[in-house]
Amino acid sequence: MESSNHRVVALLGHGVIPPNSPPIAADDLGFTRGDGCFDAMRVVRDAHGVRVDHRDRHLARFARSAAAMDLPPIDVSAWAGLIDQAAAAWTGDGEAVCKVIWTRGGEFVASDPVGVVLIAPGPASCVPLRVAGLHTGRTSDAFRNAPWLLGGVKTISYAMNAAAKREANRRGVDDALFISSDGYLLEGPTSALVVARDGLLDTTPTQDTGILASVTVDVLREHAAQHGREFRERLIQPEELNLVDGAWLVSAIRGVCPIIELDGRSVAFSPRISHTLARWAGFAAA
Amino acid sequence: MESSNHRVVALLGHGVIPPNSPPIAADDLGFTRGDGCFDAMRVVRDAHGVRVDHRDRHLARFARSAAAMDLPPIDVSAWAGLIDQAAAAWTGDGEAVCKVIWTRGGEFVASDPVGVVLIAPGPASCVPLRVAGLHTGRTSDAFRNAPWLLGGVKTISYAMNAAAKREANRRGVDDALFISSDGYLLEGPTSALVVARDGLLDTTPTQDTGILASVTVDVLREHAAQHGREFRERLIQPEELNLVDGAWLVSAIRGVCPIIELDGRSVAFSPRISHTLARWAGFAAA
Secondary structure, eight states: OOOGGGOEEEETTTEEEOTTSOOBOTTBHHHHHOOEEEEEEEEEEETTEEEETTHHHHHHHHHHHHHHTTOOOOOHHHHHHHHHHHHHHOOOOSEEEEEEEEEOOBSSSOOOOEEEEEEEEOOOOOOOEEEEEEEOSBOTTTTTTOGGGOTTOOBSOOHHHHHHHHHHHHTTSSEEEEEOTTSOBOOBTTBEEEEEETTEEEEOOOGGGOOOOOHHHHHHHHHHHHTTOOEEEOOBOGGGGGTOSEEEEEETTTEEEEEEEETTEEOOOOHHHHHHHHHHHTSOOO | OOOGGGOEEEETTTEEEOTTSOOBOTTBHHHHHOOEEEEEEEEEEETTEEEETTHHHHHHHHHHHHHHTTOOOOOHHHHHHHHHHHHHHOOOOSEEEEEEEEEOOBSSSOOOOEEEEEEEEOOOOOOOEEEEEEEOSBOTTTTTTOGGGOTTOOBSOOHHHHHHHHHHHHTTSSEEEEEOTTSOBOEETTEEEEEEETTEEEEOOOGGGOOOOOHHHHHHHHHHHHTTOOEEEOOBOGGGGGTOSEEEEEETTTEEEEEEEETTEEOOOOHHHHHHHHHHHTSOOO
């Protein structure tokens, strides 16, 4: 799709490598079992040069994911250095996604853990989203005291997230929104949920729900606080989307995307709040 | 751990490659998102040469997994040929595991799908298992009409299975046994459950439960039928393990392993039935 010089591949302990030379062993546990963690952040080239948005917040979450999976600890400064090295080597324009991936290494041959930094053109920019509600088959508190379910851990075992996107496309819409078996909205396959109602901003709770703590939500929460706006964390039912001023799926890569339809029912769209949220999140308004 | 000539790596469309040259791109969707399927079968060298047990049954399941994930279809004869080529190149003794893995290819750079055959020394042979019951947070019918949950699909997104094994080890036992939120035994992270009671053999149902259809259970079922033994499929509660003549976690790689303890409570062990099941499954008796 893209010319290879718009992609960068770097390995922890080695630095930038040629993007077309495959670096991963066939028995890497990340490949054979999805047994590793990742994180993804936005890379932007503008008049001031290249920057990696919220690098340290993403690395902090990456470190929490690794700890939750009993992976070797993340050396944050080594990863920060490798990300900066990769970003400096990136020759693309506009925006890109920077992924960091950390695995245990070989399943059959003992190896050091494997750390990868990938920079590549990001997905198309944000569009208003029609979404399908897809149940997870779990209640909203299913992850309480169940660390083996890896709730809130950004593992590379994303097959279900990918399948949910495909199911949404099969239903003729743009994205999925997970719903617990007891009827609460959770998150998108690659995004968090934010809702505006009665002058307040809400998002869905992490912890017992298994929802991933969103870097973008954290950034929005801080901006909201600076503007004296409350940002609540609470369980939200699908029917409530009839009553909101707006709802969004937010992520570090795609930004703040308004949900305009859930399962065929319209959701209110507020250009004003969308613009505010996009600005707070560091993205141009939708 | 092992000398590399006891491992074989082969790529679909290429054949056997040097085992130490990494063939997988850093942005392979199998590596970045666990978005691929796999299967695993046993390779045995004995006086008659090298054989791959139940190759075609595993490839049939592999093809079903690929279809359920909207992966490109499995060319069964091409895979069978590649497996045989890899097995012929394998120089090890005794038993090994043969894994087949199929992914969509590159996330950022369009590529052909990637097919890998891996042969490597298998896990230690079967021992009596003390197991920990770990809930999945889902009811026993959560997968009904929910194809995005990928129930019964052998995806490479196995992080939760790996985490369950670690949780079991943390609790000082050998393996995990998943339990639905409505209180039914399901399967192990890499094995199926078989129970003997009142002269009958039982296993847990696939389909709505999300349990993977086990090749080993299919083989046992056929042998049981040949001996006029009924093999039922039904939901089983943990308390019932107090009443059984024996319970086993069975898999194509490890064989038929008796469960001797669940959450600290003893489970009856029958050497006689264990021996019969192991023989039927093609494994030496435990």
